[in-house]
Amino acid sequence: MNFDDTPQEAAFRAEARAWIQANAPRHLEPELSEPSVGRIKLRSGDILTESKKWQKKKAEAGWACLHWPKEYGGRGASPIERVIWQQEEGVFIKLESVFLIGQGMCGPTMMAYAGEDDKKKYLPKLASGENIWCQLFSEPAAGSDVAGLRTRAERKGDDWIINGQKVWTTGAHFSDYGIVITRTDPAQPKHKGLTMFFLDMKSPGVVVKPIKQANGQAEFNEVYFTDVKIPDSQRLGKVNDGWNVSLTTLMNERMSIGARIVTGVPEMFDFCSKLMLEDGLAIDDKNVRSKLASWAVKASGLKYTSYRSISALSRGERPGPENSIGKLVSGSMLQDIAMFALDLQGAAGVLNDADAVAGAGQFQSMLLRSPATRVEGGTDEILRNIIAERVLGLPGDIRVDKDVPFNAIPTKGR
Amino acid sequence: MNFEFSDDQKQLRDQARRYLAEHSPSKAVRSVLEGKAPYDKALWKGLAEMGFLGVAIPEEFGGAGAGHLELCVIAEEIGRVLAPVPFASTIYLATEAIMLAGSDEQKAKWLPKIASGEAIGTLALFEGAGNPSPKGINVSVSQGAVSGTKKPVPDGAIADFAIVVARTGSTGRETDIGLFIVDLNGAGVTRKSLANIDQAHGQAEITFDKAKAEPLGAANEGWSILTRVLDRAAVLMAFEQVGGADRALEMGRDYALDRIAFGRQIGSFQAVKHLLADMYVSATLARSNCYYGAWALSTDAAELPEAAAGARISATQAFQHCAKNNNQVHGGMGFTWEFDCHLYYRRANALALALGSLSYWENQLIDRMRLRNAG
Numbered sequence: 001m002n003f004d005d006t007p008q009e010a011a012f013r014a015e016a017r018a019w020i021q022a023n024a025p026r027h028l029e030p031e032l033s034e035p036s037v038g039r040i041k042l043r044s045g046d047i048l049t050e051s052k053k054w055q056k057k058k059a060e061a062g063w064a065c066l067h068w069p070k071e072y073g074g075r076g077a078s079p080i081e082r083v084i085w086q087q088e089e090g091v092f093i094k095l096e097s098v099f100l101i102g103q104g105m106c107g108p109t110m111m112a113y114a115g116e117d118d119k120k121k122y123l124p125k126l127a128s129g130e131n132i133w134c135q136l137f138s139e140p141a142a143g144s145d146v147a148g149l150r151t152r153a154e155r156k157g158d159d160w161i162i163n164g165q166k167v168w169t170t171g172a173h174f175s176d177y178g179i180v181i182t183r184t185d186p187a188q189p190k191h192k193g194l195t196m197f198f199l200d201m202k203s204p205g206v207v208v209k210p211i212k213q214a215n216g217q218a219e220f221n222e223v224y225f226t227d228v229k230i231p232d233s234q235r236l237g238k239v240n241d242g243w244n245v246s247l248t249t250l251m252n253e254r255m256s257i258g259a260r261i262v263t264g265v266p267e268m269f270d271f272c273s274k275l276m277l278e279d280g281l282a283i284d285d286k287n288v289r290s291k292l293a294s295w296a297v298k299a300s301g302l303k304y305t306s307y308r309s310i311s312a313l314s315r316g317e318r319p320g321p322e323n324s325i326g327k328l329v330s331g332s333m334l335q336d337i338a339m340f341a342l343d344l345q346g347a348a349g350v351l352n353d354a355d356a357v358a359g360a361g362q363f364q365s366m367l368l369r370s371p372a373t374r375v376e377g378g379t380d381e382i383l384r385n386i387i388a389e390r391v392l393g394l395p396g397d398i399r400v401d402k403d404v405p406f407n408a409i410p411t412k413g414r
Numbered sequence: 415m416n417f418e419f420s421d422d423q424k425q426l427r428d429q430a431r432r433y434l435a436e437h438s439p440s441k442a443v444r445s446v447l448e449g450k451a452p453y454d455k456a457l458w459k460g461l462a463e464m465g466f467l468g469v470a471i472p473e474e475f476g477g478a479g480a481g482h483l484e485l486c487v488i489a490e491e492i493g494r495v496l497a498p499v500p501f502a503s504t505i506y507l508a509t510e511a512i513m514l515a516g517s518d519e520q521k522a523k524w525l526p527k528i529a530s531g532e533a534i535g536t537l538a539l540f541e542g543a544g545n546p547s548p549k550g551i552n553v554s555v556s557q558g559a560v561s562g563t564k565k566p567v568p569d570g571a572i573a574d575f576a577i578v579v580a581r582t583g584s585t586g587r588e589t590d591i592g593l594f595i596v597d598l599n600g601a602g603v604t605r606k607s608l609a610n611i612d613q614a615h616g617q618a619e620i621t622f623d624k625a626k627a628e629p630l631g632a633a634n635e636g637w638s639i640l641t642r643v644l645d646r647a648a649v650l651m652a653f654e655q656v657g658g659a660d661r662a663l664e665m666g667r668d669y670a671l672d673r674i675a676f677g678r679q680i681g682s683f684q685a686v687k688h689l690l691a692d693m694y695v696s697a698t699l700a701r702s703n704c705y706y707g708a709w710a711l712s713t714d715a716a717e718l719p720e721a722a723a724g725a726r727i728s729a730t731q732a733f734q735h736c737a738k739n740n741n742q743v744h745g746g747m748g749f750t751w752e753f754d755c756h757l758y759y760r761r762a763n764a765l766a767l768a769l770g771s772l773s774y775w776e777n778q779l780i781d782r783m784r785l786r787n788a789g
Binding site for chain 1: 687699
């Protein structure tokens with residue numbers, strides 16, 4: 001039970017720290033240190049440009065995509081070294097958020113299923129941030145039930161023709177490439193007729209439309225495919241085996257542990273330490289203290305749970321489905337904290353003008369963004385199912401469409 | 415980083431789990447709960463023989479000289495089976511107080527007896543309703559004799575000695591509070607058992623009438639020693655709570671797999687699955703906070719006060735959450751005397767109050783976090 005690095009880990013940490021000290025974009029540090037819920041915006045520059053600059057610098061010095069093999073632009077580092085790097089990178093890790101889906105999910109999927117030439121062609125540019133990738137999974141009628149998707153891919157000689165629509169595609173509007181899951185055999189049950197491809201987002205017939213979200217920002221997109229033609233060489237995995245390919249993608253999502261969980265607790269603690277209520281400081285109020293304490297132990301519980309995962313990583317184990325608790329706990333906590341922070345401000349809590357409101361409006365923006373946190377990458381309900389089924393061993397939900405040909409499944413209720 | 419118990423400690427856990435499964439079945443818990451015995455004497459003796467009572471006591475005082483991480487491991491297992499023995503009062507409270515503040519003579523007198531199971535100890539702190547506060551201490555000491563009434567005193571009816579928190583002056587400040595060792599079998603001590611929600615652990619009222627009191631630690635440092643004892647006990651008891659929470663979760667899970675309704679295992683209904691998933695989440699968060707507390711306790715880190723409060727709150731919430739929802743998963747059966755659900759429900763709610771209530775620890779945590787943020 002200790003927080004100490006092994007000698008090798010300590011050496012790696014020292015090397016990483018020295019390099020970050022000497023090379024990180026220090027001028028961005030104050031802005032990156034501000035709490036950010038949802039998409040990061042920089043006042044002093046464009047987040048995309050700054051992110052690409054930092055990623056390129058890291059790639060040139062051998063610090064990009066640490067756990068990837070060297071031949072694809074990585075460093076061949078151990079999972080624990082990757083965690084150490086994340087700890088040392090500190091606030092600059094936020095500059096990685098635009099690459100997260102590509103490097104964290106598309107890259108590993110390409111590594112597992114693309115041809116060797118394609119891996120050499122695409123992966124190093126993904127690692128260096130030159131190219132950004134997105135993941136085209138969700139559809140209007142296929143969210144949590146993602147295998148219910150309807151985007152079609154039809155074989156035509158050596159090519160495939162894709163038609164349909166995706167939605168909630170994060171970053172599609174600035175992505176160069178994407179991995180897309182399609183239906184290739186509607187006569188088979190829903191999980192069995194899917195096929196995965198990768199494609200150039202600038203292919204003719206691809207139209208990206210940003211979705212204006214409830215909080216006014218636009219991180220996600222609708223993506224339309226009209227007779228988009230791609231060669232069979234861009235298929236990932238076997239025909240009709242796309243569901244298994246997608247599981248590789250989703251499993252890799254879980255490997256991004258710990259360092260990125262935002263709970264809102266430090267911000268709330270700071271806020272309550274300064275906010276004057278009618279009877280004195282908010283933090284001296286019994287009700288406020290009780291809520292703060294409950295949130296604080298959830299946040300620390302998540303932090304030390306991630307330390308336990310790191311310990312498992314350092315023993316060579318993979319983090320399991322128990323890591324689903326991070327988003328499950330922090331998502332609704334963010335929402336509760338935001339609501340309570342507004343409540344403490346009374347009528348003024350309604351104000352969203354950063355100059356006119358206590359806490360510079362951060363809790364107002366947290367309030368409006370947090371519903372998405374509870375849905376994106378798996379809803380609270382899906383995460384609870386994962387814990388119940390894969391950790392506790394409870395039976396899976398009954399799926400009445402499981403063995404029915406996809407084209408025989410009813411599409412509307414009565 | 416290694417945020418996990420060592421292989422040796424895990425082996426100790428397996429050993430303790432096996433031993434307690436055999437020697438502390440729920441039948442034994444019920445026997446004490448139903449008033450057939452004040453505590454399980456055979457189990458207490460067995461725990462001593464296994465070396466579990468003295469696991470953190472130095473070898474020179476008759477213990478195993480292992481350490482607090484090992485004690486955390488044992489505490490979790492004690493909590494899993496709801497062992498009906500005065501473990502918390504003797505080991506977390508009395509022993510920790512003596513190890514922290516006792517003179518060599520006091521250590522030599524009491525610690526070997528504790529390790530061998532000959533002496534049961536407790537902490538006499540509370541005086542009726544209310545949380546720990548120097549202002550709440552009216553029991554007083556003058557000329558080496560203690561007078562006044564303490565309640566509830568955990569295991570007070572069966573304990574051989576108590577660490578009594580008493581007033582030594584009249585200013586009402588912390589420095590007016592001292593700790594004293596009192597022989598409960600001596601003159602001037604009257605005890606009365608009090609009924610409580612978890613009768614598997616007794617509670618008593620003890621009245622002192624000029625009973626002989628031996629100072630423990632410096633006269634004006636009683637309150638600061640007490641705070642340190644409570645912090646250490648909070649970590650240890652949190653492990654006990656996590657052990658109980660885990661067991662309650664397992665019971666709920668097993669029943670959900672076993673029980674059929676509407677033609678299906680009830681564990682296949684989302685409402686039940688999600689109830690159990692949330693129990694898992696609270697138990698996991700508590701366990702992780704406990705590991706941090708164990709690290710702080712075993713290294714005597716400056717972070718201990720904050721870590722202890724965090725572990726205490728988290729584990730209290732988790733055990734209460736898991737115990738009450740275990741009852742819920744069991745439906746009507748969960749409310750029968752026959753099923754063990756109520757044993758966990760009782761213990762969860764009793765332990766939640768044992769070292770001061772949740773709100774007391776919430777206050778402690780916020781004060782300590784503020785101190786850190788200011789520092």
